[in-house]
Amino acid sequence: MATGVLADEIRHKLGELSPAERKVGRVLLAAYPSAGFETVAAIAERAGVSAPTVLRFVSRFGFRGFPDFQAALRAELEERNASxxxxxxxxxxxxxxxxxxxxxxxxxxxxxVFPAEVAKTLAELPPHDLDAAVGLLADAKLRLTLAGGRFTHLFAQYLGLHLMQLREDVRFLPDRDVERTATLASLGRRDVLVLFDYRRYERDKVAMAELVRDRGGKVLLFTDTWLSPVTSRADVVLPCRVTAPSPYDSLVPTLAVIETVIAGVIEALGESGHDHLRRGEDVAQHIGLV
Structure with a gap:
């Protein structure tokens, strides 16, 4: 098992596990990665299964035993916390x-590096999550609010600016405290919060996701293969590789995923997206922007 992708592997293989093993997987994902450092007995109790079921679960992922599983988690934590x-x-x-x-x-x-990481990211992208992301972003009944982090706010803006050309009700989470608070306070059942959260993860993203979920809204998360803590609160997760030939995590694969999502939204919107784009072009020409 390669380090850094264990949670994603669990999510991908849930459908292949027995019902009892799926309970173990869900317990681990619900409080990942901290749940994995509990004892076998504690995990079994929380999942409502036997201790041998927990051991069978870890063996399904190629580990020789539970200590081997926890060693992989520790190695993954070191990578998640890298700067x-x-x-x-x-x-x-x-x-x-x-x-x-x-x-x-x-x-x-x-x-x-870059072609290999883009290819791996797209190959590992869960088709169900990709379809669900496109569905949320193309649903005209839903309002979209996008937010990113230190660097990834640029990608939130990149995705959002494309979506603004294709549909209504797209906005960015403001930077100023009063405006940000007002925007978050307005979120409800018809809202989708689109978050970009990569290592080193930002605490406010978890709080935002919890707020939206508590109010009946949806959360769409772009993250790395170590998975942001927002993952357990997200409805849809799109993990991307970040390997780079420098000390900075690469966002090239993330851009490829964003472009893929945009292509999907255009297909899903069909003529309504075309009409919205045409109206925008007409306005831009009328006021001399193009």
Missing amino acids: PLSLYEAPDYGRPVDEAADGGSLLDRVGR
Whole structure:
């Protein structure tokens, strides 16, 4: 089992597990990763299953035993908490994907890393979650509010600006406290909160997701393969790889997922999206913006 993708592996394989094993998986995902550091007996009790069921669950994912499973969780936690500084100080950051190959030039290295990570991200993207994301974003009855983090606010804006050209009721979470509070206070059952949350995860995103869920709204999350803490509160999760030839996590695969989602929304909206885009172009020409 590769580190950094355990929660995603559990989510993908829930349908292949026995009913009792699925209970274990849901208990672990509901409080991931902290639940995985409890004892076998404690997890079994919370899931309402036997201790051998918990052990069978971890063996399903290739672990020799429960200590092996917890060791993988600890390694994953170290990766989840990594920062550009800690990665910069790591002796092997930016090494080639194929360690046996010569590192080559910078262009050679990025030419291997970026296409491979985009391909893996798209291959690992759960089709059901992709369809659900498109469905939420294309539903004209729902209002969309987008928010990101230190760097990912740029991707929230990128996605949001496309959606504004295709449909009504799209907005960004404001930066100023009073406006932000007013926007969050207005969220309800017809709202979808679209969040971008990548390591190092931001606490306010969890609070926002809880607020929306408590009021009957939906949460769509873009995150990395270590999965933001928002995951357990999200209705739809789109995980993206972040491997890069530098100490900074790459958002190239995330951009590919965003472009895929936009293409899906355009297909789902059909002629209504075309009409909305045409009206926007007409207004822009009328006021001299194009």
